[in-house]
Amino acid sequence: xxxxxxxxDGLVRKRIRALRLAQGWSLDELATRARLSPSTLSRIxxxxxxxxxxxxxxxxxxxxxxxxxxxxxxxxxVVSSPMIDSVHRSMRWPIRADPGMTVVRQRMTDPPPDNPAxxxxxxxxxxxxxxxxxxxxxxxxxxxxxxxxxxxxFPTMLPHALGAxxxxxxxxxxxxxxxxxxxxxxxxxxxxxxxxx
Numbered sequence: 001x002x003x004x005x006x007x008x009d010g011l012v013r014k015r016i017r018a019l020r021l022a023q024g025w026s027l028d029e030l031a032t033r034a035r036l037s038p039s040t041l042s043r044i045x046x047x048x049x050x051x052x053x054x055x056x057x058x059x060x061x062x063x064x065x066x067x068x069x070x071x072x073x074x075x076x077x078v079v080s081s082p083m084i085d086s087v088h089r090s091m092r093w094p095i096r097a098d099p100g101m102t103v104v105r106q107r108m109t110d111p112p113p114d115n116p117a118x119x120x121x122x123x124x125x126x127x128x129x130x131x132x133x134x135x136x137x138x139x140x141x142x143x144x145x146x147x148x149x150x151x152x153x154f155p156t157m158l159p160h161a162l163g164a165x166x167x168x169x170x171x172x173x174x175x176x177x178x179x180x181x182x183x184x185x186x187x188x189x190x191x192x193x194x195x196x197x
Contacts, residue, residue: 012070111163118161119138120161124181131169
């Protein structure tokens with residue numbers, strides 16, 4: 001076995017054990033779910049038994065993951081730098097594992113719009129957390145104050161806008177592909193939430 005294969009073998013074994021423990025399962029519980037004997041599972045986790053493809057498929061299913069995720073290797077590009085959008089006062093990071101998702105950090109100073117016609121609706125979902133200050137989320141006919149360390153998640157088919165209250169606020173938002181596209185045309189001077197291009 002080459003060194004690369006040995007490293008992958010050890011990684012998969014550690015991952016099986018870590019996933020089992022994260023579920024709060026004993027060896028017996030996972031062995032029952034995977035239709036293996038507890039001693040076989042113990043030898044797999046401890047490196048005393050060869051990893052067989054059929055057992056990996058069964059273990060992945062029992063651990064509610066995929067075979068691809070179970071054998072995925074670490075990548076060298078773990079750390080990424082943001083793309084700066086100075087026009088919209090934001091930074092964004094695409095998520096490599098799901099290119100349709102984007103993480104955006106934005107500083108807002110303007111309050112949300114007071115004209116309901118300026119609320120936007122489009123396909124998608126958004127999630128945001130307020131890093132500092134207080135944000136106001138207008139969602140349909142409702143108004144939500146989102147304070148530091150609070151989060152909001154909503155379907156973007158509801159008319160919505162986001163602004164600051166009582167001074168600047170910073171948010172970190174996650175936009176799916178549809179939500180990002182829906183905000184790309186928003187050029188209203190910073191009053192409504194938008195994802196950068």
